[in-house]
Amino acid sequence: MGEFLLVTIQVDMHDRLALALQDDLTAQIVRHRSRGVLIDISALEMVDSFIGRMLGTIASMANLLDAHTVVVGMQPSVAITLVELGLSLRGIRTALDVEKGMAVLQAALSETQDIVDANP
Amino acid sequence: MTPAANNAFSEVFATREPQIMKDWLDIQSKSGQRRSASEQQEIKRDSQEFMTAFQTALRSGASDDLSLPAWSQMNELLARLSSRRAKAGYSPTETASFVFSLKEPLFSALQTDLKSKPEAFLDALWLATNLIDKLGLLTMEAFQRTREELISRQQQEMIELSTPVVRLWDNILALPLIGTLDSARTQIVMQNLLEAIVQTRSDFAIIDITGVPVVDTLVAQHLLKTVAAARLMGADCLISGIRPQIAQTIIHLGVDLSEVTTKATLADAFAIALKRGGHKLTQGEKANEAGAR
Numbered sequence: 317m318g319e320f321l322l323v324t325i326q327v328d329m330h331d332r333l334a335l336a337l338q339d340d341l342t343a344q345i346v347r348h349r350s351r352g353v354l355i356d357i358s359a360l361e362m363v364d365s366f367i368g369r370m371l372g373t374i375a376s377m378a379n380l381l382d383a384h385t386v387v388v389g390m391q392p393s394v395a396i397t398l399v400e401l402g403l404s405l406r407g408i409r410t411a412l413d414v415e416k417g418m419a420v421l422q423a424a425l426s427e428t429q430d431i432v433d434a435n436p
Numbered sequence: 437m438t439p440a441a442n443n444a445f446s447e448v449f450a451t452r453e454p455q456i457m458k459d460w461l462d463i464q465s466k467s468g469q470r471r472s473a474s475e476q477q478e479i480k481r482d483s484q485e486f487m488t489a490f491q492t493a494l495r496s497g498a499s500d501d502l503s504l505p506a507w508s509q510m511n512e513l514l515a516r517l518s519s520r521r522a523k524a525g526y527s528p529t530e531t532a533s534f535v536f537s538l539k540e541p542l543f544s545a546l547q548t549d550l551k552s553k554p555e556a557f558l559d560a561l562w563l564a565t566n567l568i569d570k571l572g573l574l575t576m577e578a579f580q581r582t583r584e585e586l587i588s589r590q591q592q593e594m595i596e597l598s599t600p601v602v603r604l605w606d607n608i609l610a611l612p613l614i615g616t617l618d619s620a621r622t623q624i625v626m627q628n629l630l631e632a633i634v635q636t637r638s639d640f641a642i643i644d645i646t647g648v649p650v651v652d653t654l655v656a657q658h659l660l661k662t663v664a665a666a667r668l669m670g671a672d673c674l675i676s677g678i679r680p681q682i683a684q685t686i687i688h689l690g691v692d693l694s695e696v697t698t699k700a701t702l703a704d705a706f707a708i709a710l711k712r713g714g715h716k717l718t719q720g721e722k723a724n725e726a727g728a729r
Contacts, residue, residue: 388670392630395668396623404664411670412637 320352320421321345321383322414326359334370341374345381352421353378356414358389368403375408384424385409388417444550445560446494452545457487459541464534482517482534489513502570514571515578522582531579535572542568599625601632607639608709610702612677614647622658626665633671640709641666644702646677656691663696672712674698676705 321344323337345353355371375385386409398405409424411417449456464479489510496506514535521531542564550557599621602610611629615621629641643662648655663673676699678686686693699705710717 387668390669392627392634392665392669395630395665396626398668399661399665405668410668412633412639413670416637416639416670 319348319350319425320354320418321348321350322354322356324356324359328362329360329367329370331366334367338370338374338377342377342381345378345383350383351425352384352386354414354417354421355385355387356389356417357387357394358391358413360394361391363394363397365401365403368398368401368405372403372405372407375405379407384421386411386417386420388412388414444553444556445546445563446491448546448549448560449491449494449542452549453487453491456538456541456545457483459544460538463537463540479534485513486510486517486535486538502574510571511574514575518575518578519582522579522586528576528579532572532576535568535575539565539568595621595624599628601628603632603636603638604642604706605710605713605715607637607713608642608706609633609636609638609640610642610644610706612644612647612702616650617648617655617658619654619658622662626662629662630665630669633666633669638671639713640672640674642674642676642702642705642709644677644705645675645682646679646702648682651682651685653689653691656686656689656693660693660696672697672709674705674709676700676702 321341323341325337327333329337341353344350353374355374357371360367371387375387378385387405388411390410409420411420461480461483464483465476493506493510501507502511517534518531521534543561546557546560546564550560600612602612604610609629609632611625613625617625629643632638633641643659645651645659651659659675663675666673674697675693678698678700697705697708699708707717
């Protein structure tokens with residue numbers, strides 16, 4: 317989707333799938349020179365500490381590749397579980413749904429754009 | 437417990453039943469403070485049912501073991517009776533004395549009939565005491581159980597009542613907390629809030645703690661958890677209604693609330709939420725006039 321990548325997690329994540337996603341996503345960011353990644357986890361109903369940490373690492377990796385990451389559509393039960401696990405994913409931006417997540421990405425992007433414009 | 441004692445006892449009981457019944461009702465109406473006609477009627481009906489069940493159980497040769505199937509009718513009857521009385525607001529004494537007051541007429545009947553046979557009398561007496569005591573305990577247990585059910589239901593209702601999520605504006609929710617926060621309540625508060633956020637697609641949630649009397653480390657921890665969970669869902673969380681003493685306690689306890697936006701009043705928090713949501717507050721002409729005066 318333009319300069320953004322949209323990742324929708326539809327199935328229950330198991331550990332190997334999560335690692336595959338990590339590989340795939342970093343490769344795609346580089347290939348498409350994406351500036352933003354939207355991870356939709358609205359279909360995810362169970363998380364464990366590994367998946368929680370993986371979301372964090374994906375965000376940091378994307379950051380390293382100069383792409384903003386927004387996690388959208390987290391279920392209430394998932395949010396409670398993550399907090400109880402002590403993972404509050406401080407580095408990650410969150411939004412309620414894909415639409416709002418897009419807005420967040422646009423805003424983040426335009427901020428950096430402004431900086432670029434300011435220094436011609 | 438011998439079958440002979442049972443036989444003697446049930447025989448006496450069968451022949452003397454009308455007398456026992458009459459005496460029993462007399463005692464009950466004398467001791468009880470409840471004298472309205474309908475209540476007397478109810479007591480009479482209960483007593484009759486009790487007697488019938490008692491006799492059926494005795495006739496089938498049941499011993500004093502109440503778990504026998506012969507007693508199941510009696511168990512059921514007592515459970516129903518005492519739960520009804522618990523709901524009607526009878527005191528425990530009143531409920532228990534329903535069964536215990538049977539002792540006196542029963543003993544006097546035994547005494548008159550078995551005067552000539554002291555051994556059989558003792559056996560029968562022992563059986564009767566045992567039985568009545570066990571039945572009394574059963575009644576109390578059922579009474580207590582009903583009361584506990586009542587309490588837990590009220591507790592549940594209180595929890596549900598005390599955590600309303602209010603929609604203040606498009607995309608802005610408020611959660612006025614009243615009463616002490618414990619783990620169980622926080623869990624419900626958190627769930628309610630998060631579900632409301634999803635439902636209304638809100639960007640902001642204001643947790644107002646004006647009604648929380650005490651904030652200790654645990655409560656602060658719970659608040660922080662709620663804020664973190666809301667943030668994970670993509671909503672901004674503000675905390676408002678921090679009273680002076682509470683501000684002091686929080687700082688003395690060393691709780692770090694610096695990552696959360698806190699405001700003194702709900703109005704301030706609401707204004708901030710509006711502003712962050714891109715709304716603008718302007719005062720109308722009337723307000724300006726009032727200010728000028």
